[in-house]
Amino acid sequence: MSDFADFGCSNGSSIQFGINILKGRKGFGIDLDPKKVASAKAAGYDAIKGDFCNLDLPDGCVDFTILNHTLEHLPKLDYAKEAIKNAIRISRKFVFIKGPFFDADDYLKSLGLKFYWSDWTGHTLHLQAQQVKNILEELNVPNYEIYGRVLVNSSQDTTIHPLSSLKNQQHWEQEKHEVKPIVEFNQPVYREVVGIIWLSNNVSVSDVRNLPYKHLIYQKGLTFS
Template identity: 30%
Template sequence: MTDDETLARLRAGGFQALDWGSSKGGSMDHVVDRFGYDLVVGIDLSPDKNRMARQGGHVIIEADAVAVEVGEAVVEAGFLYHFLEHLPSMREAETVLAKACRASRHAVYVRQPMFGADERLLELGLRFSWSTWASHPNRMTTLDFHTVLRALRGQGVLRDFRIGYGHPVATTMAECILPLTADPEAAAYDQNLHDPKPDLPLTGVYREVCVAIALDDAFDFEAAGPRLDVDRWIYVSR
């Protein structure tokens, strides 16, 4: 099936879920395993990643998520897992979030690395590893998500939303925390390569920001809770 044929099938309602920025297919596996959707389609711009995803048995549309038009209410749910941080700026992220909401009937789910703790870590001479990667130009904070989603809610694009955190980081010795002197592209702390860092307890620091967006009255945040893998909600829209 060609990309155009798959896109036509998507627009005709032939899939249950849409994974925006599907990469190599790992997030699509998560959608199937965690949420129980059988008919999942992904959108990604990278030919190499799409090739690997297809080799894994996934259905992919090779397209720019910012530019592609998929239609309205064509799937039950949309997923943006570790994707928005790869976009050039918050403007493109807002565009894709709006598209995802309009394309879905019930809910949209977002996960990305936490960037908001770096101000605190900086005081300790530390930072998150992912916060300086060139592949992460769009480093949205929870306040950024609130700003974007509040505006979309005001436009009637969504019903309600929640913002939270997943996977707490208990100490500065976690491998995702590096000294400021480490290479900007370093993925994890290595005591043989990097300067020593202080061993200190941390509170309120997490690996991920998690967002759940309700689009219709049928969506129940509490019922969906066990599937969302969220440790703490910090904002609930009213």
């Protein structure tokens, strides 16, 4: 029997993340794209076609829910709120959110730079850490933490492209992409944002916090030890 759910499972890799990192026993994925559901099943994972923004699952039916690089693919902010709301509703212990860091987009643009994922056509929602916090406040979530993950100190990092780079690129390569200005960043720039919504004291906190290179941005409620 599954003890966690994965919203937007794609090929199932984030289900494996739930097992390896968050110490779940068995997860099932939910994805609106039948091809991705088929891909997850072909890789040996349980997955169903469904809309996690409008979900018909019982309250508290899993220990935790993952939204791993999922919310940025939704069409607008209201959908992200519904997805998070449903994740909280079906989970008993915690909800784990991870996605690209979009908070630095304006700052990078002012330097003639961008993250390579910031203009992917598949990233329709540039969800910022502050917006995640606002959603959690609107949902009256009493206990949460929001982190920036993997600090990027300068534009030498290969995730950084010049603004003139074409859309839908991957890591910057000198031979392939245009020249970029090399500057040290004077404000925090991260690769990912991570959110943890705590729903119970009965949880192995160290497992849930297991990802390295985290820097706390926001925290509310109990500080679990």
